[in-house]
Amino acid sequence: MLDAPPGTSCPVVETVSTADYVVLVTEPTPFGLHDLKITVELLKEIHKPFGVVVNKAGLGNDDIYRFLEENNIGLLGKIPFSKAYAENYSRGALFENIPNEIEQSYHSIIGKLATIIN
Amino acid sequence: MKEITILSGKGGTGKTSITAALASLATNAVFCDNDVDAADLHLILKPDIKETHPFDSGSLAFINPEECTNCGTCQEACRFEAIFTNEAGFPEVNPYQCEGCRLCERLCPVGAIQINQNLNNQWFVSNTRFGTMVHAKMGPGEENSGRLVTQIREKAKEMARENKAQFVINDGPPGIGCTAISSITGTNAVLLVIEPTISGLHDAKRLVELVNSFQVPLYAIINKHDINSEFTATVERYLGDTNIPLVGKIPFSELFVESMLHEKSLVEYVPDHPISLNLKTIWEKISTNQI
Missing domain, CATH: 3.40.50.300 (P-loop containing nucleotide triphosphate hydrolases)
Structure with a gap:
């Protein structure tokens, strides 16, 4: 698993160039959607299969889901926004007291990914 | 200012x-x-x-398939691994990997490689409700x-x-x-x-x-x-x-x-x-x- 940098510049291209599958993580806001579109453009150009995880779901609006549908892009899952979990993150404690909803989302994403990749 | x-x-x-x-x-x-x-x-x-x-944003190599003799020199020499063998069996440049160093252009024995300027990026001067804005699109x-x-x-x-x-x-x-x-x-x-x-x-x-x-x-x-x-x-x-x-x-x-x-x-x-x-x-x- 490669943790890629933000943007679509040279280090991103280098990171995804040998990957078999790319997971795009976005958020349902105008900034999230705009930057997602640029990355989708890049991955289409270099013929990489990919799917999208919407993080902080519940914030913003539904434009992102409409974009995914209209462009036939697979939604791997949504991770709900939780201020309590953001506090966990701030302490670097991502594996402590994971809210049930969030844990379920991760399980479902991993399940989908396993099916796609196998 | x-x-x-x-x-x-x-x-x-x-x-x-x-x-x-x-x-x-x-x-x-x-x-x-x-x-x-x-x-x-x-x-x-x-x-x-x-x-x-x-x-x-720089130079990009292009291999002219009509002149290329498929000798493999460019592919071997490219340190960015930007030249791959395409479906026709000939070398081709991947524009995302090419750094525009022009080494392949110099080494090609038949002069089949040309270098193009990459003008795929733009920048703008704009008006906004708060004042002038300068921005770009890569x-x-x-x-x-x-x-x-x-x-x-x-x-x-x-x-x-x-x-x-x-x-x-x-x-x-x-x-x-x-x-x-x-x-x-x-x-x-x-x-x-x-x-x-x-x-x-x-x-x-x-x-x-x-x-x-x-x-x-x-x-x-x-x-x-x-x-x-x-x-x-x-x-x-x-x-x-x-x-x-x-x-x-x-x-x-x-x-x-x-x-x-x-x-x-x-x-x-x-x-x-x-x-x-x-x-x-x-x-x-x-x-x-x-x-």
Whole structure:
């Protein structure tokens, strides 16, 4: 698993160039959607299969889901926004007291990914 | 004229939202989006483009299939592994990998390789409701984004001189790579937006190191301070120890996203909200040199 940098510049291209599958993580806001579109453009150009995880779901609006549908892009899952979990993150404690909803989302994403990749 | 660059190290700390808020408060400024890889400031500032300029981001090799004898010399010599064998069995250049070094052009025994300028990027001078904006659009995977930042910053300063503007406000990129470096060199001050998270402080420290190497003065804002007040205290201690003035603390608020949905800065969207008043105080401190 490669943790890629933000943007679509040279280090991103280098990171995804040998990957078999790319997971795009976005958020349902105008900034999230705009930057997602640029990355989708890049991955289409270099013929990489990919799917999208919407993080902080519940914030913003539904434009992102409409974009995914209209462009036939697979939604791997949504991770709900939780201020309590953001506090966990701030302490670097991502594996402590994971809210049930969030844990379920991760399980479902991993399940989908396993099916796609196998 | 004073140039202020907003940076964070870590992405997602609120640079663009804060830049947009300051843009709506600054009465006499030029704005420049230095995050050319994933520019977002235009989503709020809604620029009306007045000038479009091509940006030459470098050279790209092209192998003419009619002249190529398939000797394999270029493929062997390319240290960027940018030349692959295509379906027809001939060498072809992958434009995303090609760095434009021109080695293949020199080595090709039959002169089948030509070098083209890559003009897949553009930059713009625009009008916005807050003043002039200079920004750019890079094609995905393009090179030399640092040079593009330098170019648009130059133009922003030129426009500021022309408009007799007091400030140039640069919305910086995340990270500490080429574009961040190009955003820092020669700027008058860096406004650091830190979120009180372990990764936020870690990345901010790396950025501070970089900014210090250019001897540019730093100020800081702690954004989303109430996500972890204990860690906010840690960040404040760090700022104190390194003599970086803290100009303000902003709480987490969904109003930032909400105002973004309305294509407005938070200050425009809810002008009398405590966060807007807080941002006004911050801008006052920065613009009147109280720090």
